[in-house]
Amino acid sequence: MGARMRRSHLARAVIVVAVLGLLAGCAGRIGEDGRYGVVYLDAQGFYAGVRAGMQQETESRGASPQLLELNAQGDASKESTFVDQVSAAQMDALILSPASETASVPAIELAHESGIPVVCYNTCIEEAAAERFVSAYVLGDPQEFGAMLGAQVARHFRSEGNLEPSIGVVNCEFVEVCIHRREGFERALEADLPGARIVANQQGATIDEAVDVADRILTAHPDLDAFFAQAGGATMGAVRAVQARGRVGQTVVFGGDMSTEAANELVAGDVLKGVVDISGITVGRLAAEAAEQVRSGRNDGYTIVPAPIELFDGPERGQEWLETHPDGLP
Structure with a gap:
């Protein structure tokens, strides 16, 4: 990228930072409460919750940091270009959910070498690199995440008297955290219900992708007992596929990530039987707090x-979520 192009991109980045600072109602000097680059992995509702959580945390401190934001859409090259801008602008911290454990390493190393502290949330780079280049990692243990769902699946089918259920997996395993979720799920399922069989495992991270993937799995396994969906898009895609196939009451879904739609399906209780969730709002608050700790030394x-x-794990918990999240932010 030539110097003129680099200056053009950087100028646009700085303009966005200044505007966001003014919109936040900063009463003092622009930038005095911190200047942060923020990367959201994709457009799923979890990341809207993260953004809201960061705002809540900073407002609770009476602060209005400037934010330069990017939805990377799972693209490590977009992420890299953005991190280059953040590094050149000498922002106070980079807060991100990296697109890849490996492909995101060079960009994060650049930020670190440019003196920009890095805070990961939800996903991060490989551990050896993270220990060198990352200051903090906000993480809900993915193995435990999967294990909670595996145990819930086992409880459900034991109560039904089905000790050998067939299970299809709709995954998001282009990010390593979802691989770890599956590992935890399989470990707990095998321990609690050793006769259970995973008969398919295919990628479908967005709702549209997941509907198609779940439908193909149902075609190949018409008597499928359950889906394990690793994240929000996969969860709701699997639910919709079961409904479209007329398998309500025959195939159930256990998944990750709460949303208004997921909560309503839990309340209905006929397809979606359990959801494990890491609150985006809570993660955002923790990430903003970590960034402030880094900024203040x-x-x-x-x-x-x-x-x-x-x-x-049922209609009452779904209703509880709806009552405590009237704005729908997870």
Whole structure:
């Protein structure tokens, strides 16, 4: 990229930062509460919750940091271009859910070498690189996430008297955190219901993709007992496929990530039987707090920041979620 092009991109980035600072109602000097680059992995509702959580945390401190934001759409090259802008602008921190454990390493290394502290949330780069280049990682343990669903699946089918259910997986395993979710799921399922069989595992991260993938799995396995869906788009896609196939009451879904639609399906109770969730709002608050600690010099080493994990396992829990999230932000 030539110098003129680099200056053009950087100018646009700085304009966005200034506008966001003014929109936040900053009463003091622009930038005095911090200047952060923020990357959202994709457009799913979880990341809207993350953004809201960051705003809540900063407002609770009476602060209005400037944010330069990107929806990377799972694209490591878009992420890299953005991180180059953040590094050139010498922002106070980079807060991101990296697109890849490996492909995102060069961009994060650049930020680190440019003196920009890095805070990961939800996903991060491989551990050896994270220990060198990342200051904090806000993480809901993905193994535990999967294990909670595996145990719930086992409880459900034991109560039904089905000790050998067939299960299809709709995955998001282009990011490593979802691989770890499956590993935790399989471990708990095997321990609690050893006769259960995983008969398919295919990628379908967005709702539209997941509908097609779940439909193909149902075609290949017409007597499928359940889906394990690793994230929000996969969860609702699997539910819709079951409904479209007329398998309500025969094939059930257990998935990840709460939303208004997922909560309503839990309340209905005929397809979606359990959801494990890491609140985007909570993750956003923790990420903003970690960034402020880094900016103020209270964190000078790689730190894992645990994010709470919660199981929603029936109509009452679905209704509870709807009542506590009237704006729909997860």
